Amino acid sequence: MELKSRVLVAVYLLTAFLALLMSWAHLPAYFGSGFADANIQFWNDALFNANPAGKFLAVDVLFLAFACNVWMFIEARRIGVKYVYVYVIAGIVIAISVAFPLFMAARELRLVATDKHFTGYKIKTVDVITLVALFLIGVFAAFAIL
Template sequence: MSPARRNLCVVYGVIAFVALIATWWNNIAYLADGNDLGGFVADGYANYASSSLVNDLWLVALAAVVFMVVEARRLGIKYVWVYVVLSIVIAISVMFPLFLIARERRLSETSGTMAT
């Protein structure tokens, strides 16, 4: 793997780690306040500002999932469904960077044999 690809993987890894802490810190606090998962999405639509952010997140997540599936098929990355499912269970902001690491690794393996 080239140093540039390795550095990019480190950046993606840091983003995934920070995203895991940032999302789950708030998820745990939300549940600790006596809320349940049933109201989680509804609470995201509490006002126009939060509704805008939630809608933005849904649409970016949809674009990311489409990209993951298309790229996984193009590059032969196995088990893309795991990234998709864990995007829902954990967070898209965690799983998308992890997919990008897998993509960089695959591109590194196939450099010279596939167009990037």
Template sequence: MTTSQAQTALPTTSKALCAVYGVIAAAALIATWSQNVAYLDNPGRFLLHFFIDSKVTPASRSLTVDIVLFFLAAAILMVIEARKHGVRYVWAYVVGGLLIAISVTFPLFLIARELRIGRADPTRLSTVDTALLALLAVVAAAVTIWVDMV
């Protein structure tokens, strides 16, 4: 990074994007671990019981496979993007995804990536993209609340 890049302020769009990623990571941490605590009564068998339960119904098997394969794609993307843009500690995000939740660590990685590239290549979205992503966020929040709390 050159001196002029280091002195350039992060654009508002990049700051907003980082804030959105932060909210997603926080919501994911709360939503996943509010359910994971059910398995902490026997910490030595946490993973065994967790994975047995992830195979109980066709829906849970579908979601489990979906998340595992998304995790793989996200890990590949994180390593490639980290090497391309100089994001440090990429394997901490991958391992954190295994130990905490990929829905927590992937947005955290995206924050680190945006902080590296946002000054040089700020994110630009069309109005349609912004509106559709906002709608998707509302639907994701509603489903998360429905699954986690109702």
């Protein structure tokens, strides 16, 4: 596997791991209620008891999750990534911010295995700087609200 693919898979896996830690750090308040009651209370809080900014983010993430799921189904069928429903269900039950990077890692590994990956792309320095800045903003924001 080329270095680009190894780095990309590592970035996706790190993103999924940090997303799991940072998102689930806010869930212990719901754990005592059982799975169904916890989900009802969580979504009630996220969509109806939140302030306008929280409601915006909840709706934004739900629509983003839908678009990610559409793309995951199409891409999984196109290149042969197995178990696409595991990623979709994980996005619902765990977090889309965990499931989607895991799918992207599986996708990259599948592309490498089938020799369909495109190695001719050139990422620019400004792209890397922008991605690092966006990553750091997300991490700092997640730590700030812990």
